[in-house]
Amino acid sequence: MKDFLRKSARELARALQTGELCSTELTRAYLDRIDALNPKLNAFLYVDREGALEAAKQVDADRAAGRDLPEFAGVPIALKDNMCQRGIPTTCGSKMLEGWKPPYDATVVKRLYAARMPILGHTNMDEFAMGSSTEHSAFGVTRNPWDPQRIPGGSGGGSATAVAALLAPWALGSDTGGSIRQPGAMTGTVGAKPTYGAVSRYGLIAMASSLDQIGPVTRTVADAAALQKIIGGHDPLDSTSLPDEKSCLLQAANEGSAKTDLSGMRFGLVTEMMGEGYSSGVLSVFRRVVEEIRARGAQITEVSCPSLDYALGAYYLIMPAEVSSNLARFDGVRYGNRVLPKSGPVTAETMMRATRETNFGTEVKRRIILGTHALSAGYYDAYYGSAQKVRTLVQRDLAAAFGQCDVLLSPTSPTVAFRFGENTHDPMAMYMNDIATIPANLAGVPAMTVPGGLSEGLPVGVQIIAPAHEDARMYKYAAVVEALAHSDGIQCPIDALEENA
Known part of the structure; x- marks a missing residue:
């Protein structure tokens, strides 16, 4: 069963469809793993064992009866603890909401129910999503499975850790200034922030309404594309929700992963996102990925977005x-x-x-x-x-940059995961962790991180930014980067955690 836990969500879905697995067996395996490792990692604040197993049993019964089921029926998932799930404690990592049980479901939760996906529980986060390290949760820190003495990023460190440590095949997070992507970079996972409005925010407990966006946390680009398709689409309950778009996200990801000749693809490097403040190790990994892309025929263009120097302050x-x-x-x-x-x-x-x-x-x-x-x-x-x-200038600069290239590339985070306490007493140093991710939120454009390699034995993320409404393009180009990075064998070394559990 442990081998199955290492499979992608798409692989698990196929195993369930062919009868290699049943959802009850799979869900129980994840729950048992959570029981074993969560005391060490604190990725989950609440585990809904009874609810998840009941949902899994119903899927198995319907599959045995020959009823039609959605593609990912029976594949479990985790939720960041700021998404309302009726009757389930939802705290936003704060004492203010300790013990609170929402009387309604967020739209994304309803769509997970419709997809027949058992919800394992709610993951830890910086209080009300304010932080870059998950050190600001009222219920204890979450630990990075790559090194339990280091932070997993934030605010969504719980979801990223759960996916990296195989406590869940995928999860949902929220991204206000990088809270999906920055933890993704620091835990070696894939994290996507869709175009603002592409996924409903109804039932997401708001931090900053013009910036917040729900998105997927996964181990592969294709899984992220599939999950966004499940949770995305227009929602009349959200006044900022976009009309339904007919882009084929998963098809785009599959096209990108299959490409070997990158001729005709145009990548832009933003000069303001590769300079002061970025560690030499992070830049080294990033430049290696860029050179591999160039070697396969892609066009690499340096572009300048002067307003990004002021983006952090504006945010x-x-x-x-x-x-x-x-x-x-x-x-x-x-x-x-x-x-x-x-x-x-x-x-x-x-x-x-x-x-x-x-x-x-x-x-x-x-x-x-x-x-x-x-x-x-x-x-x-x-x-x-x-x-x-300044926000308007950022939007204009990014729009001008996309006139010269298809997507923009940058490091996702200026450093690898740092040790607990290193930046806790220096708010400005903590805020600098979001320097590369903030522009996409200010502009409302889609952006995601994929693992690019290792520095100091820790994961480094590469960020792909696309124009607004071009989420499919983002997934296609991200899959290209992901395929190049696979040669490094980027995989969380969790064996030691299991031995000490």
Whole structure:
């Protein structure tokens, strides 16, 4: 069974269809593995053993009865803990929502149910998705299976770790400034942020509404394409949802993986995303991948996007401003676990102050304060308004770059996974981890990471950015990069974890 756990979701689906496996057997194997390794890794905050096995048993019964089933029926999946699942604890990694059970399902959850995929549980994350290391969860850090003394990236470190450590064949994450892609780079997994609006955000507990996007976390590009197809499409419950697009994501990924002659394919290298702040080891892996692409006939063009020098600053004004607005509801009156003041009069104001002081962590408070200041009278135009102008410049620069090439390439993260505590007390150093991923969120364009190689024995991700609505192109070109990287045999060394479990 362990050999099956190493298979891709598509391979597992075929094994279920041919009868090599049954969903109950497969789901139980993942649940048993979670029981064995999660105490070491803390990838899952909640495991729905009963619900997952019941869903798997129903799939097996319907398959035995000869009923038609969706392609991926019976293949288990994990959810980041900010997606509402009715009756299942959903906390956003925060004490504010500890024990809360949503009364409704997110649209992506409904689509997983329709696809008949057992949901294993909810994965750990930085509190309310604020962080780049999963060190800011109220329920403990998640550990990188490549080295348990290192961070797995964030905010979606739980989903990335679950997939890398074979606790789930795939998972869903959310990406506001790189929270799918940066953990993907640091755990050697594939992570995709679709075009903004391509996947419904209904039922995703909002961090920054104009930036948030749900996307797949997988071990292969083809799996990511298949999963986006399952969860994507128009949703009338989401006012930002795009109309249905007829692009064949999986077909595009298959075309890319089969290509050996890359003539006619145009890759762009953004000069502002390869310089200061990037480690020499990361750049070395990235340049090797670029040279292999060039050697197979692709056109490599250097492009400049001057506004990207200001993207990080703009993001850390726009995002906290939206955080300040979205998290105002968590006050102990409308939402959140109420805390009464320990002394003095009990009023609505003192109760709200005690609730937010007790239940919000340091990073959440920092961003709320920063966002409130940026939106305050006298500062709105100087900070928030100026940041939105930079956002427009980023969109224009990227659009101009796509006039010279089909996709853009860059390292996904400026460094490999760092050790716990290295950047915890330096917010600016932590924020720099998102320097390469933020532009795609500001522009609303699709971007994904694939493993490119190893530096210091740790995975390095290569990021592929495509124009808006060109998710199929992103998957095709990502599959090309993935095929080149396979010669390195990038696979998480989890045997030691299993021996010590």
